[in-house]
Amino acid sequence: MAKAKSFTLLPFISFLLLASCLSSSSGEQFKANVTIANGLAYGYYNYICPQVEGLVRNYLMQVYRSDAGQAAAILRLQSHDCFVQGCDGSVLLDRSPERSEIPNKDFKQQTFQIIENLRQIVHYYCGRVVSCSDLLTLAARDAVFFTGGPDFSVPLGRRDGVTFPRPGQTSEDLIAPTAKTTDILARFARKGLNFVDAVALSGAHTIGIAHCSSFRGRLFPNRDPTMEFSFYDRLSRYCASPAIDPLVWLDFRSPFRFDNLYFVDLMNRQGLFTSDQDLFEDPRTRGTVINFAYNQQQFFVNFAAAMIRMGIVGVLTDGQGEIRARCNMRNSDFYNLESVLEKDNISSSAAI
Numbered sequence: 600m601a602k603a604k605s606f607t608l609l610p611f612i613s614f615l616l617l618a619s620c621l622s623s624s625s626g627e628q629f630k631a632n633v634t635i636a637n638g639l640a641y642g643y644y645n646y647i648c649p650q651v652e653g654l655v656r657n658y659l660m661q662v663y664r665s666d667a668g669q670a671a672a673i674l675r676l677q678s679h680d681c682f683v684q685g686c687d688g689s690v691l692l693d694r695s696p697e698r699s700e701i702p703n704k705d706f707k708q709q710t711f712q713i714i715e716n717l718r719q720i721v722h723y724y725c726g727r728v729v730s731c732s733d734l735l736t737l738a739a740r741d742a743v744f745f746t747g748g749p750d751f752s753v754p755l756g757r758r759d760g761v762t763f764p765r766p767g768q769t770s771e772d773l774i775a776p777t778a779k780t781t782d783i784l785a786r787f788a789r790k791g792l793n794f795v796d797a798v799a800l801s802g803a804h805t806i807g808i809a810h811c812s813s814f815r816g817r818l819f820p821n822r823d824p825t826m827e828f829s830f831y832d833r834l835s836r837y838c839a840s841p842a843i844d845p846l847v848w849l850d851f852r853s854p855f856r857f858d859n860l861y862f863v864d865l866m867n868r869q870g871l872f873t874s875d876q877d878l879f880e881d882p883r884t885r886g887t888v889i890n891f892a893y894n895q896q897q898f899f900v901n902f903a904a905a906m907i908r909m910g911i912v913g914v915l916t917d918g919q920g921e922i923r924a925r926c927n928m929r930n931s932d933f934y935n936l937e938s939v940l941e942k943d944n945i946s947s948s949a950a951i
């Protein structure tokens with residue numbers, strides 16, 4: 600379990616991880632066997648911005664090296680984008696109601712800024728041809744790679760959304776940590792994702808952190824009987840005060856490493872959320888959990904395929920949507936703002 604202050608070790612540990620993943624990487628990305636949405640393609644930017652994937656990876660290497668916590672945050676951010684109104688970059692919009700709803704409140708401004716920085720770099724070299732939703736997809740894929748997970752190709756060609764989800768939609772579409780498997784499978788199915796995808800994608804909880812408030816109900820007033828006793832003992836002492844809401848590792852066995860130990864946690868009844876632990880308790884998903892716990896390669900292959908399937912949910916392509924000039928604003932808002940600023944400048948210089 601982590602104390603928030605142990606994050607001061609992050610730069611050092613993340614440097615070691617990055618070094619080991621870069622040196623062990625053969626440079627080969629594998630392509631999962633997934634039917635992709637019309638309008639998306641592998642190598643979509645080969646002619647109009649061939650350097651996009653290299654630019655993204657280079658920048659993120661520096662970011663994740665100095666703050667490995669951002670890798671987990673970006674991986675989570677992409678899933679929140681895709682589950683609400685599809686992978687259209689709507690979660691990046693400052694004015695979208697989804698930004699103020701509870702599941703998204705904890706994202707730091709810095710995480711959004713990383714995607715905007717990527718946009719600036721890529722648009723500087725290629726012009727405004729790459730969407731913010733594709734940049735988020737690439738950043739999430741690279742978060743997995745840089746923390747030791749599989750390196751896989753992702754289809755690109757998404758365009759950015761121009762509509763906001765309605766208020767309340769975010770809390771409805773994102774799954775609560777208190778959810779049981781029946782609810783989880785139904786919600787994944789609504790997005791076209793099957794039970795193996797649900798288990799594999801939950802394996803993203805092999806990295807990152809969570810607040811005690813996300814699983815407090817499993818500790819108080821009584822121990823959730825599906826939680827192993829010594830794990831409960833540590834957590835209940837650590838999370839004792841509701842006034843402060845400390846952070847704990849999602850996978851205490853290897854919190855910085857993208858590996859299959861999350862599934863070993865579940866087999867030991869040391870999953871953090873009900874939504875995690877119940878995947879082992881439920882007979883429909885237990886076999887997949889055990890399979891992934893014993894076979895990391897199986898997990899990696901299925902995770903990559905599930906990420907691609909999640910990454911095509913509700914995408915906008917071809918003539919739909921737009922390529923944003925700023926990731927945090929729709930172009931209509933951006934150009935309105937520009938003309939307001941221009942008017943302001945004219946009137947202030949007229950006043951002089």
Ligand code: HEM
Nearest residue numbers: 671672674675678774775776800803807808809810813874
């Ligand atoms: C059953 C579905 C899921 C539920 C209920 C769930 C719930 C949560 C919750 C409650 C947190 C911690 C929030 C906090 O307390 O601060 C979290 C963190 C996280 N989630 Fe999920 N999640 C689910 C699926 C996913 C998926 C599909 C991904 C990515 C593919 C993902 C990636 C992550 C990551 C990486 C973190 C750590 C974030 C950080 O350290 O900043 N989750 N999730």
